[in-house]
Amino acid sequence: MNVVGRVVGRIRDFIYRQKHNYRVCAARFSANKFLAGLTSQYNAIYTVGLGADSVQLGSLSSVGGAITALISAPVGWLMDRHGIKRFFLLAVVLTAGGSLLYALAPDWRFLVAAAILASIAVGLSNTACRVICADSVQSKDRVTAQNVCSTLAAIAGMISPLAGAYLVTVFGGITVEGIRPLYYLQFAGYGLVFLLVVAQLREPQQGQFAAAEAGFGFIADFHHLFEGRGDLRRWIAISALTSFPMALF
DSSP states (O other): OHHHHHHHHHHHHHHHHSOHHHHHHHHHHHHHHHHHHHHTTTHHHHHHHTTOOHHHHHHHHHHHHHHHHHHHHHHHHHHHHHOSHHHHHHHHHHHHHHHHHHHHOSSTTHHHHHHHHHHHHHHHHHHHHHHHHHHHSOGGGHHHHHHHHHHHHHHHHHHHHHHHHHHHHHHTSSSHHHHHHHHHHHHHHHHHHHHHHHHHOOOOHHHHHHHHHOOSOHHHHHHHHHTTOHHHHHHHHHHHHHHHHHHTO
16 A cells, blocks of 8 residues: 555656646546546447448548548648647547537437547647647656656546446436437536636647747648658658558557
8 A cells, every 4th residue: 555655646746846738738638538438438339329330330430530640740730830729729629529519419420520520639639748748848757757647547548438337327228318418428528628728728838939930831841841851751651650550440
């Protein structure tokens, strides 16, 4: 028990040693993990219950993956020029919008729009999180900061399926109408996350600097970024190759 207490104490001390934005981002990430976990085990059941077959169910994931791939580069470029916080907030709004579409959906086709919104939101929030983490922690703490954030989110992700199962039982069981209220609760939860980010997140210094230094167009900026940087090109190629097998599951 003393060992557990010491570990918890060290994690707490580490978190409070970092900048304010890191704590906000960690809280937001854990909250998102909890809210997503409420419905993750029921999304496919809900989609099929709304009339989708196996091919249509798979197409929702394909649409989401395609959208994520298309927006990744433009999103980073836009954040460099217009700041991080507004796009972070937009990610929360889009995530909440996806949950609301799930809650209101009369048939599975509404979920195509929800998948698009969710994919854009993931692209926005992942990019913003990486920038905030880089701006908020020292280089010596960077890996630890990422792992602490992931650990807290994993704990939230372990709790939420149990909460979701209990709520589905209360709402009437594993049916469309028994699952639907979870999406309303999810939507309300993202509203609270939005308020947290609005009130607490500060614009990262890196985002302010990049916006002030912007001087190229979109295509020219990427040409300038890759020019003479073989290591960067190799890293992108390796990332793409390692991500593809993961996307199959």
